[in-house]
Amino acid sequence: MSQHHQPAFTIACEACGVDTDTDSANEIVAFYRRHHRQTGHDVVLTRADLEFDLPVADDDLESVVAELEAHYDDGVPIGVVAAVMSERGYAVGETLEEIDDVRMTGALYEPRDDHLAAV
Amino acid sequence: MTRWNNGLDEVEAVSPDITDETNALPAQYFTDPDVHEMEKEAVFGQYWVYAGHVNCIPEPGDYFTRTIGDREIIVVRNHEGDVQAFYNVCAHRGSAMVEETPMTDPGSASRIQCPYHLWTYDLDGDLASTPRSFEEARLNPDLEDEDVPELDAEENALMEVHSDRIGPFVFVNFDEEPMSLDEQAGKMKSELEALPLEEYQLARRIVSEVECNWKVFGGNYSECDHCQANHQDWVRDLELLESELEVNDYHWVLHYQHKEDVDDEMRIHEEHEAKFYYFWPNFTVNMYGTADGYGTYIIDPIDEGRFQLVADYYFEDPDLSEEEAEFVRTSRQLQEEDFELVERQQRGLDSGAIAQAQLGPNEHTVHKLHRLAQEAYEA
Numbered sequence: 001m002s003q004h005h006q007p008a009f010t011i012a013c014e015a016c017g018v019d020t021d022t023d024s025a026n027e028i029v030a031f032y033r034r035h036h037r038q039t040g041h042d043v044v045l046t047r048a049d050l051e052f053d054l055p056v057a058d059d060d061l062e063s064v065v066a067e068l069e070a071h072y073d074d075g076v077p078i079g080v081v082a083a084v085m086s087e088r089g090y091a092v093g094e095t096l097e098e099i100d101d102v103r104m105t106g107a108l109y110e111p112r113d114d115h116l117a118a119v
Numbered sequence: 120m121t122r123w124n125n126g127l128d129e130v131e132a133v134s135p136d137i138t139d140e141t142n143a144l145p146a147q148y149f150t151d152p153d154v155h156e157m158e159k160e161a162v163f164g165q166y167w168v169y170a171g172h173v174n175c176i177p178e179p180g181d182y183f184t185r186t187i188g189d190r191e192i193i194v195v196r197n198h199e200g201d202v203q204a205f206y207n208v209c210a211h212r213g214s215a216m217v218e219e220t221p222m223t224d225p226g227s228a229s230r231i232q233c234p235y236h237l238w239t240y241d242l243d244g245d246l247a248s249t250p251r252s253f254e255e256a257r258l259n260p261d262l263e264d265e266d267v268p269e270l271d272a273e274e275n276a277l278m279e280v281h282s283d284r285i286g287p288f289v290f291v292n293f294d295e296e297p298m299s300l301d302e303q304a305g306k307m308k309s310e311l312e313a314l315p316l317e318e319y320q321l322a323r324r325i326v327s328e329v330e331c332n333w334k335v336f337g338g339n340y341s342e343c344d345h346c347q348a349n350h351q352d353w354v355r356d357l358e359l360l361e362s363e364l365e366v367n368d369y370h371w372v373l374h375y376q377h378k379e380d381v382d383d384e385m386r387i388h389e390e391h392e393a394k395f396y397y398f399w400p401n402f403t404v405n406m407y408g409t410a411d412g413y414g415t416y417i418i419d420p421i422d423e424g425r426f427q428l429v430a431d432y433y434f435e436d437p438d439l440s441e442e443e444a445e446f447v448r449t450s451r452q453l454q455e456e457d458f459e460l461v462e463r464q465q466r467g468l469d470s471g472a473i474a475q476a477q478l479g480p481n482e483h484t485v486h487k488l489h490r491l492a493q494e495a496y497e498a
Contacts, residue, residue, distance in 0.1 A: 013326070016324075016325040016326055016327070017325065017451065018325065018326065018327045018328070020328050031328065034328070034421065034427060035326055035328075035427075036219070036221075037184075037186060037219045037221060038221050038223075038324070038326045038419075038427065038429050039221055039223055039224075039324055039326050040221045040223055040224035
């Protein structure tokens with residue numbers, strides 16, 4: 001008997017009443033960018049099944065990224081950061097804004113596109 | 120006969136004769152990433168494509184951005200009140216200038232400025248000013264200030280994109296020498312311009328991502344043979360057998376008769392029917408027979424297997440009444456019913472079994488869509 005596959009992430013725009021499922025963490029961010037480009041709306045995660053326990057560090061982004069880095073060899077996908085921050089009440093766009101702000105302080109960098117590491 | 124990927128059947132170009140068995144676009148054109156890349160130029164770089172609605176930028180300096188394929192443009196109302204479109208690219212070193220700004224939340228600026236080195240442009244695209252570092256050579260020992268050439272405002276203007284309008288609808292064309300919008304739109308232009316479209320305001324924009332090729336959705340929109348089985352609530356009030364599918368050069372119109380006539384106040388157009396225009400390649404105008412308003416769809420490709428449906432709803436008052444809000448909800452229900460159908464069709468196409476499907480005799484609108492795609496690929 002086949003088991004129904006449950007996607008890892010569901011992203012929703014509450015203003016439009018639409019949502020989409022994905023297994024790719026960075027597709028969360030791609031969806032946000034495409035949707036925001038057309039509507040200006042932020043989007044939220046309504047489901048996030050990560051393959052590990054959520055970090056229990058401070059809520060600050062720099063600490064979250066630093067703790068997540070243990071699970072990744074070459075930077076943390078920003079979609080994973082968005083998923084973790086959504087547990088702390090951040091919409092996806094808010095997380096991306098926060099990432100930009102912290103990157104401008106020099107505390108975070110991108111070892112590759114859309115992946116984060118702490119300095 | 121449908122042609123399968125069984126090693127025996129071969130595909131052919133879309134036959135102009137709908138009774139031929141090769142009357143549909145081969146399946147590869149719905150599933151191949153290379154086709155998606157090719158369409159950015161062959162389709163979206165050659166024809167008039169919808170950019171947005173002028174009511175969203177009523178004042179000089181109001182602007183929004185729109186991305187078509189890989190091209191990002193700024194649509195702006197200039198000081199004369201005209202609407203122009205420019206690439207969102209600075210003439211200095213090619214930087215994008217303004218942030219993405221949707222039509223639903225337009226920006227406003229007295230001039231367009233590139234944040235990189237502060238080159239500044241008038242609303243008509245001409246270069247208005249540059250910082251002093253571009254007028255003198257104080258850091259370059261090999262140059263005297265008088266050797267620095269003056270930057271001509273027009274020669275260093277933003278790159279304009281052909282734009283034209285049908286009523287309040289702004290269209291752009293990236294081709295160097297495009298056919299006129301009048302030619303592409305045919306009588307759709309005069310029909311739409313006879314209606315008071317400008318008197319209606321954008322009330323809602325709902326953007327959905329759908330897991331199918333944009334042409335799969337386009338084909339589904341263009342026929343109603345599937346409606347009896349799949350839109351049961353909607354067709355209850357329609358005389359489907361009295362519907363008419365009218366095909367023109369680059370657009371087709373679906374006319375749906377209602378079982379019971381509706382008050383004239385509940386329609387923007389005169390005919391006692393719902394009237395849906397599909398304008399090649401990816402724009403629709405939805406004249407509902409039961410609401411004093413209209414809608415548009417942009418069927419925007421994301422990749423070969425996904426698109427965004429940008430559904431805009433226009434009413435006289437952007438603050439929807441209860442009835443209008445219910446109408447939008449019903450429209451969304453129709454969309455969701457269609458999404459299920461088209462995603463299922465894409466799943467079948469992605470499985471690779473079919474090489475070239477076949478269209479029915481009453482799918483002449485879909486046939487037109489497939490033929491226009493074929494024509495674009497061969498151009």
